[in-house]
Amino acid sequence: MQADVLRELNPNIPITANLRALQRRFDHFDVAKILDFVSVESNAAIKTKSSELACDIDILRSLKKEDIKTPDGDCGFWVIEQKAGQVNWQDVNSLVRPGVVRLFTYQLVSRGASGVLYYQWRQPRIGNEKFSGAVLSHHARMDSRTFREISQIGEELKLLAPAIQGTRVMAEACILYSHDNDWTLQQPMQPNKAFNLRHHIQLFYNALHDRNISVDFARPSEDLSQYKLVFAPSLHLLSGGEVDMLKLYVQNGGTLVATFNTGPRERECHRAGHGLSA
Numbered sequence: 001m002q003a004d005v006l007r008e009l010n011p012n013i014p015i016t017a018n019l020r021a022l023q024r025r026f027d028h029f030d031v032a033k034i035l036d037f038v039s040v041e042s043n044a045a046i047k048t049k050s051s052e053l054a055c056d057i058d059i060l061r062s063l064k065k066e067d068i069k070t071p072d073g074d075c076g077f078w079v080i081e082q083k084a085g086q087v088n089w090q091d092v093n094s095l096v097r098p099g100v101v102r103l104f105t106y107q108l109v110s111r112g113a114s115g116v117l118y119y120q121w122r123q124p125r126i127g128n129e130k131f132s133g134a135v136l137s138h139h140a141r142m143d144s145r146t147f148r149e150i151s152q153i154g155e156e157l158k159l160l161a162p163a164i165q166g167t168r169v170m171a172e173a174c175i176l177y178s179h180d181n182d183w184t185l186q187q188p189m190q191p192n193k194a195f196n197l198r199h200h201i202q203l204f205y206n207a208l209h210d211r212n213i214s215v216d217f218a219r220p221s222e223d224l225s226q227y228k229l230v231f232a233p234s235l236h237l238l239s240g241g242e243v244d245m246l247k248l249y250v251q252n253g254g255t256l257v258a259t260f261n262t263g264p265r266e267r268e269c270h271r272a273g274h275g276l277s278a
Contacts, residue, residue, distance in 0.1 A: 003034045014069045021056035027179045032063035037070040041081040051209040057111045062217035075168050076114030084118040085133020112169040171214040174227040181237040204231050224249045232258040237265050
């Protein structure tokens with residue numbers, strides 16, 4: 001409804017929203033269909049493993065693979081909240097080491113980002129984010145380490161722009177994911193109470209990341225013909241149509257790796273099981 005209103009008022013301006021990697025209780029693929037391009041929030045300042053950051057980025061990039069309309073006409077996604085320094089909501093809010101913001105930025109660009117905006121521009125003197133990092137610190141001088149580092153990034157990207165403009169990530173491997181399946185595995189009375197789907201996915205992603213193999217994420221109902229290798233990590237909930245899509249993919253020469261707990265529940269039967277009983 002909001003998108004309809006905005007398109008009516010501003011038909012030529014692309015619409016986006018700030019998403020995190022599957023952390024909200026709604027179907028991110030459905031939201032991405034409505035958006036013209038995906039924008040993400042990166043909390044990279046608090047992560048330590050490059051593969052975990054890369055997995056989050058690839059998940060968000062994969063939400064919208066077609067009909068992408070960014071303000072600059074590129075086919076990527078935007079990071080409209082990349083942390084410019086330390087955060088302010090951990091138990092210990094450590095400063096980010098020199099060069100790390102630059103490192104995070106290049107990781108985003110290498111995984112398909114065509115726009116990176118830093119949050120925040122200037123540290124506020126009051127409010128709950130007064131100790132959160134920013135491009136400009138409280139004194140607003142341009143000789144701070146953070147300002148110099150982000151200025152360096154800008155100058156470097158000017159030189160790189162002709163080479164990377166219009167490029168896109170072309171993945172040969174894919175990991176299947178659906179929110180319905182994830183939410184189903186979070187219901188009580190599971191075979192293993194300690195199981196976490198996100199952690200399970202990360203194990204396979206790490207193996208691909210360590211071998212420099214690019215990865216897309218997709219719903220089981222998507223066309224998978226472009227991928228050489230597809231993983232179905234604990235895909236507990238599948239519809240008949242999704243099963244047929246996976247069979248077709250294998251019949252046409254694709255390699256499907258399905259882990260434990262894949263396929264025991266059929267989607268329509270699962271939903272019917274939640275009705276009221278007398």
